[in-house]
Amino acid sequence: MDIFGVPHQALLGQMFIGLVNGSFYAILSLGLAIIFGLLNVVNFAHGALYMLGALLTWMALNYLGINYWLALLVAPLAVGGLGMVFERTMIRHLRRLDPIYGLLLTFGMAQVLQSLASNSYGVTGLSYSPPELLRGATDVGFMRLPNYRAWVVVASMAVCLSTWYVVERTRLGAYLRAGTENPGMVQAFGINLPLIVTLTYGFGAALAAFAGVLAAPVVQVSPLMGADIVVVVFAVVVVGGMGSILGSIVTGLLLGVVEGLTRVYYPPASNVVIFAIMAVVLMFRPSGLFGTAK
Amino acid sequence: MERPAHHWIAALLVSIGLSTLAIPAAAQTAPKISDGRVRFGVLTDMNGPTSDLAGPGSVLAAQMAVEDFGGKVLGLPVDVVSADHQMKPDLAANTARQWFDTQQVDAILDLASSPIALAVMEIARQKNRIAFVNGAGTSRITNDACNANTVHTSWDAYSQSYSLVDAVAKQGGDSWFFITLDNAGGHGVERDGMAAVKAAGAKVVGSVRFPLNSPDFSSYVLQAQSSRAKVVALIASGTDSVNAFKAINEFGLNKTQKVVAMVTFIPEVHALGLQAAQGLILNEAFYWDADAGTRQFSERFFARFKKMPDAVHAGIYSSITHYLRAVQAGGTDEAAAVMKKMKETPVDDFYAHGGRIREDGRMVFDMRLVQVKKPAESKKPWDYYQVLATIPAEQAFQPLAKSTCPLIRKP
Numbered sequence: 001m002d003i004f005g006v007p008h009q010a011l012l013g014q015m016f017i018g019l020v021n022g023s024f025y026a027i028l029s030l031g032l033a034i035i036f037g038l039l040n041v042v043n044f045a046h047g048a049l050y051m052l053g054a055l056l057t058w059m060a061l062n063y064l065g066i067n068y069w070l071a072l073l074v075a076p077l078a079v080g081g082l083g084m085v086f087e088r089t090m091i092r093h094l095r096r097l098d099p100i101y102g103l104l105l106t107f108g109m110a111q112v113l114q115s116l117a118s119n120s121y122g123v124t125g126l127s128y129s130p131p132e133l134l135r136g137a138t139d140v141g142f143m144r145l146p147n148y149r150a151w152v153v154v155a156s157m158a159v160c161l162s163t164w165y166v167v168e169r170t171r172l173g174a175y176l177r178a179g180t181e182n183p184g185m186v187q188a189f190g191i192n193l194p195l196i197v198t199l200t201y202g203f204g205a206a207l208a209a210f211a212g213v214l215a216a217p218v219v220q221v222s223p224l225m226g227a228d229i230v231v232v233v234f235a236v237v238v239v240g241g242m243g244s245i246l247g248s249i250v251t252g253l254l255l256g257v258v259e260g261l262t263r264v265y266y267p268p269a270s271n272v273v274i275f276a277i278m279a280v281v282l283m284f285r286p287s288g289l290f291g292t293a294k
Numbered sequence: 295m296e297r298p299a300h301h302w303i304a305a306l307l308v309s310i311g312l313s314t315l316a317i318p319a320a321a322q323t324a325p326k327i328s329d330g331r332v333r334f335g336v337l338t339d340m341n342g343p344t345s346d347l348a349g350p351g352s353v354l355a356a357q358m359a360v361e362d363f364g365g366k367v368l369g370l371p372v373d374v375v376s377a378d379h380q381m382k383p384d385l386a387a388n389t390a391r392q393w394f395d396t397q398q399v400d401a402i403l404d405l406a407s408s409p410i411a412l413a414v415m416e417i418a419r420q421k422n423r424i425a426f427v428n429g430a431g432t433s434r435i436t437n438d439a440c441n442a443n444t445v446h447t448s449w450d451a452y453s454q455s456y457s458l459v460d461a462v463a464k465q466g467g468d469s470w471f472f473i474t475l476d477n478a479g480g481h482g483v484e485r486d487g488m489a490a491v492k493a494a495g496a497k498v499v500g501s502v503r504f505p506l507n508s509p510d511f512s513s514y515v516l517q518a519q520s521s522r523a524k525v526v527a528l529i530a531s532g533t534d535s536v537n538a539f540k541a542i543n544e545f546g547l548n549k550t551q552k553v554v555a556m557v558t559f560i561p562e563v564h565a566l567g568l569q570a571a572q573g574l575i576l577n578e579a580f581y582w583d584a585d586a587g588t589r590q591f592s593e594r595f596f597a598r599f600k601k602m603p604d605a606v607h608a609g610i611y612s613s614i615t616h617y618l619r620a621v622q623a624g625g626t627d628e629a630a631a632v633m634k635k636m637k638e639t640p641v642d643d644f645y646a647h648g649g650r651i652r653e654d655g656r657m658v659f660d661m662r663l664v665q666v667k668k669p670a671e672s673k674k675p676w677d678y679y680q681v682l683a684t685i686p687a688e689q690a691f692q693p694l695a696k697s698t699c700p701l702i703r704k705p
Contacts, residue, residue, distance in 0.1 A: 124565035263513035
């Protein structure tokens with residue numbers, strides 16, 4: 001059976017590939033949405049933190065012999081810690097200024113991280129193999145599915161959903177959300193809001209790094225990998241609605257699939273399709289598909 | 295009060311007349327070097343996707359060539375300037391114009407990526423200076439876009455397609471699928487590649503074009519897989535080709551179909567590692583470990599750069615040396631005279647043995663068909679290739695008879 005001239009088996013395969021890319025978009029835009037929701041910072045360093053996650057994974061294996069599974073834990077922790085330092089020493093001081101300052105600062109941070117990495121490792125990047133356990137591919141009928149890609153979808157969904165649960169369904173999440181709505185009141189109840197803000201930025205950074213670790217075996221670990229993806233992820237966040245947790249997860253997956261299908265039907269448009277959708281959404285729903293107007 | 299325009303024009307004409315009168319007299323006594331120096335401009339991609347292929351290594355190669363020549367030609371200083379074109383043809387054209395107009399640059403080198411090369415060689419023509427294309431591969435450079443001020447020293451679309459396709463088609467590759475970079479360079483290689491496929495009696499069953507800097511190739515690899523073509527030709531360079539290979543490995547494309555990399559070079563093989571790149575067949579203008587001459591240069595380069603040179607780097611060294619020799623022999627750096635000298639003299643160095651620059655600006659020399667070694671076969675770092683064959687200059691490059699370059703006097 002052909003669907004618009006493409007066999008349906010090939011189409012299913014392509015949709016699955018889209019889902020894999022969508023998983024990266026989801027996890028990255030989730031981190032962005034959390035940081036924007038609570039700190040009101042447009043975190044342009046997100047791509048660089050993602051790159052750092054992947055680079056640390058490579059370094060951990062090649063310098064310290066730390067394997068992939070351990071890196072999955074270590075790299076996000078390290079990058080999360082670095083994120084907290086950034087928040088304490090720099091981002092914090094811009095809290096009372098226009099959000100554009102935060103954007104400029106994080107953009108600058110991204111440039112510094114990226115240049116440091118490309119000076120040390122060159123742009124062609126470094127190769128990282130999938131862990132032994134997940135090598136090879138399984139025939140699932142409509143395609144040969146690389147085991148590692150299936151793992152990416154599972155792992156990122158698990159992380160996205162638990163994050164959503166924590167923010168929307170637990171007491172800690174309630175503090176977070178309350179802190180965004182009315183910081184003065186929350187502090188009056190004796191909650192250490194500055195600490196929560198720092199932890200949140202750290203968590204957002206850790207999410208980016210987690211995506212980086214997941215990506216390391218799939219794409220070449222290169223200093224430019226973050227710069228390539230961050231712009232797309234921003235578009236995802238805008239489509240989903242700035243600050244909306246569930247919105248960024250669903251939109252990330254959805255746009256990944258749309259992009260995958262575009263690669264089949266009209267490849268030249270695959271780079272712009274997400275931005276075209278963003279423009280349309282902005283025209284009809286300026287606060288995004290899942291956002292609420294403030 | 296302003297002077298009428300014809301006063302200025304008259305003054306200009308008089309000064310032009312005087313200067314043309316003065317030149318022959320001066321030429322007999324002193325060498326004619328503009329601005330009292332020879333300056334090379336390395337215009338390259340310092341941070342982008344081709345910066346490992348060209349980039350800082352190109353600047354070093356240029357400096358080494360000038361140092362090895364003694365830093366002087368005809369008693370006057372020689373130096374190198376460099377700039378990053380950021381993969382933007384408009385920026386490249388502006389830099390070239392500025393270099394020629396105000397920075398006393400005599401020749402521009404590198405020009406990695408085809409749109410850049412096409413833009414800058416046109417400026418060189420307008421300003422009557424010289425452009426060496428060492429880092430771009432579209433065959434337009436020596437065909438419809440050719441000019442008398444340009445030398446093309448690296449691979450081109452023809453060299454990367456005909457000989458490769460021919461070799462693979464002979465091993466039974468009778469159906470082809472192309473995964474092509476969507477820009478001028480990619481289209482050029484694809485066009486020549488498809489023509490070569492047909493010339494070899496094989497057929498093209500499909501193709502897909504991807505945008506520059508694609509992080510994920512799985513979609514294209516899947517399309518190639520479902521085409522069931524026997525050979526998949528990949529036209530991608532830099533990070534793109536590395537990411538493409540990751541996907542090719544992951545989906546097991548190289549287990550069921552033969553993968554030919556048409557514009558992949560040693561920096562990408564280095565980045566991929568032999569585990570992922572083994573068995574790949576490619577065509578190189580230069581391999582550091584080919585003979586004593588290449589090793590001698592490459593080891594000196596490695597000592598300063600910590601990476602082995604590739605065809606772009608070696609090509610730049612060769613171009614500068616050839617240019618300076620032509621200036622020395624002709625006693626001038628006037629573009630037409632230097633070009634004439636460079637075309638008369640064979641290029642004989644570690645980069646090209648018995649190479650020559652043709653009328654259309656194409657430098658022709660022997661190329662090498664190589665196969666990436668298995669990890670177990672590699673004895674030392676950077677020991678990556680098995681040289682399968684030498685492709686003689688006449689076969690490696692498009693014959694003059696087929697060229698559409700307007701400079702060629704057709705009988």
